[in-house]
Amino acid sequence: MNRSLLRRLPSLLWLWLLWILLWSTPSPLVVLGGLLVAVAVLAVSRFPEVSRQITVRPLRLLALCVRMTGNLVVSAAAVGWAALRHGPRVRAAIVELPLDADTDLLVTLATLVTNVSPGSLVLEIDRHRGVLYVHVLLVAASGEPEEARRKLLATERRLVAALGRRPDPSTSPTSRKDDA
Amino acid sequence: MNTALDVASALLLIAGAVFCLLASVGVLRFPDAVGRQHAAAKAQTLGLLLILLGAALQNAPRYAVPLALVALFQLLTIPVTGQIVGRTAYRTSALAEESLTEDALARRLPPEERRPGQDD
Amino acid sequence: MTAVYYVVFILLGLSALLTVVRLVIGPGVLDRIVTLDVLVTLFAAGIAAEAARREDGTGLPVLLAVTLLAFVGSVTAAHLVEEREGMR
Numbered sequence: 001m002n003r004s005l006l007r008r009l010p011s012l013l014w015l016w017l018l019w020i021l022l023w024s025t026p027s028p029l030v031v032l033g034g035l036l037v038a039v040a041v042l043a044v045s046r047f048p049e050v051s052r053q054i055t056v057r058p059l060r061l062l063a064l065c066v067r068m069t070g071n072l073v074v075s076a077a078a079v080g081w082a083a084l085r086h087g088p089r090v091r092a093a094i095v096e097l098p099l100d101a102d103t104d105l106l107v108t109l110a111t112l113v114t115n116v117s118p119g120s121l122v123l124e125i126d127r128h129r130g131v132l133y134v135h136v137l138l139v140a141a142s143g144e145p146e147e148a149r150r151k152l153l154a155t156e157r158r159l160v161a162a163l164g165r166r167p168d169p170s171t172s173p174t175s176r177k178d179d180a
Numbered sequence: 181m182n183t184a185l186d187v188a189s190a191l192l193l194i195a196g197a198v199f200c201l202l203a204s205v206g207v208l209r210f211p212d213a214v215g216r217q218h219a220a221a222k223a224q225t226l227g228l229l230l231i232l233l234g235a236a237l238q239n240a241p242r243y244a245v246p247l248a249l250v251a252l253f254q255l256l257t258i259p260v261t262g263q264i265v266g267r268t269a270y271r272t273s274a275l276a277e278e279s280l281t282e283d284a285l286a287r288r289l290p291p292e293e294r295r296p297g298q299d300d
Numbered sequence: 301m302t303a304v305y306y307v308v309f310i311l312l313g314l315s316a317l318l319t320v321v322r323l324v325i326g327p328g329v330l331d332r333i334v335t336l337d338v339l340v341t342l343f344a345a346g347i348a349a350e351a352a353r354r355e356d357g358t359g360l361p362v363l364l365a366v367t368l369l370a371f372v373g374s375v376t377a378a379h380l381v382e383e384r385e386g387m388r
Contacts, residue, residue: 018249021245021249022249022364024242024245024246024361072222072225072226072229073226075222076199076202076222076223076225076226076227077223078222079202079203079206079218079219079222079223080199080202080203080205080206080219080223082206083202083203083205083206083209083210083219083223084202084205087205087209087210088209088210088211089211090210090211090215092214092215108259111259111263112255112256112259115221115258115259115262116222119218121214121217121218121221121262121266122259122262122263122266123214123263123266123267123269123270124263124266124267124270125263135214135218135266137215137218186301189352190301190304193304193305193308193349193352194304194307194308194311196308196345197307197308197311197312197315197345197349198311200311200312200315200341200342200345201311201312201314201315201318203315203338204314204315204316204318204319204338204342205318207318207319207322207334207335207338208318208319208321208322212331213328213330213331213333213334216322216331216334216335216338217334219338220334220337220338220341224338224341224342225341227345228341228344228345228348231308231345231348231349232345232348234348234349234352235348235349235351235352235357235360237352238351238352238353238355239351239352239355239356239357239360240357242357243351243357243360246357246360246361246363246364247348247360247363249364250344250348250363250364250367253364253367253368253371254341254367257367257368257371260371260375261337261371261374261375261378264374264375264378264379265330265333265334265374265378268330268378268381268382269330271382272328272330272381272382
């Protein structure tokens with residue numbers, strides 16, 4: 001009981017912080033009320049535990065964030081260029097992207113990372129087989145579906161390197177299921 | 181006001197507005213809903229973020245907090261909208277199929293399992 | 301600085317115009333959902349730019365409500381489309 005409370009601490013702190021930020025004036029009433037609201041929300045809803053799903057490696061995470069910001073600028077420019085130059089005749093492809101990410105949170109983050117990569121948008125998530133289906137604008141990406149796929153896979157590997165779970169000795173490495 | 185701050189904020193605001201315009205051109209010209217979602221998810225998001233940053237520079241620091249939260253929510257919600265619009269578009273055959281050079285999803289979700297196109 | 305704001309508002313207005321054209325011609329419900337989402341984001345950008353022009357951020361917290369409502373609205377509408385088409 002106590003341990004499960006401890007594991008929910010990150011969610012609790014985040015909700016509390018969000019409440020204070022929303023009010024943007026940290027008066028005692030807001031701070032105290034925020035704590036009550038955060039506890040109530042956690043008690044009523046069944047938030048998944050976050051801390052067991054990821055392991056943060058700060059340096060790699062920072063590098064990933066910088067890279068993603070750059071990616072967002074590049075992909076915005078690329079989509080804009082595609083709109084001006086090709087418009088209705090733009091070519092696209094749907095590619096399959098097998099995921100290394102195995103927890104819900106990581107899959108969500110992988111979707112986010114994929115969405116800011118140039119020319120790609122996640123169409124469908126196959127959670128059980130661990131596959132993302134990605135719609136790629138070919139002019140905005142790099143010409144061929146295969147090349148776009150390779151770049152997306154490399155980005156996803158960087159995400160797992162930054163936040164992937166530490167291998168858990170109690171579970172066998174072959175079991176990829178983590179649906180809760 | 182500080183001139184350097186004004187210049188930086190002016191550049192950010194104009195760049196943001198330009199990206200918004202590019203996004204709208206994409207919304208107008210791309211062949212299907214998913215293409216338009218591309219424009220919304222990339223160019224429009226970047227445009228909004230730049231304008232928010234430019235606005236934050238012109239205002240008292242305490243207003244940076246709501247602006248940062250708007251930016252955060254925008255980044256977090258765009259993939260969700262994109263995925264829901266994407267899967268609905270695919271399953272209602274609203275994708276411009278002539279523009280697709282490769283379709284890996286067709287193997288799992290063959291055309292006969294999808295709904296015919298909806299036009300109204 | 302005034303000229304800058306003229307440029308920004310003209311660009312945003314032009315964007316809104318293009319977006320409204322797509323909103324009118326559709327053709328599907330999904331296209332309109334995406335387009336409306338873009339339009340709301342343009343409004344949000346406009347409010348932020350106006351706050352910068354007047355150097356008065358009183359209206360900025362409203363943006364939070366606007367963007368979140370837009371998100372919830374789009375998701376709900378997309379779900380309705382899916383349901384109306386009778387899919388799993």
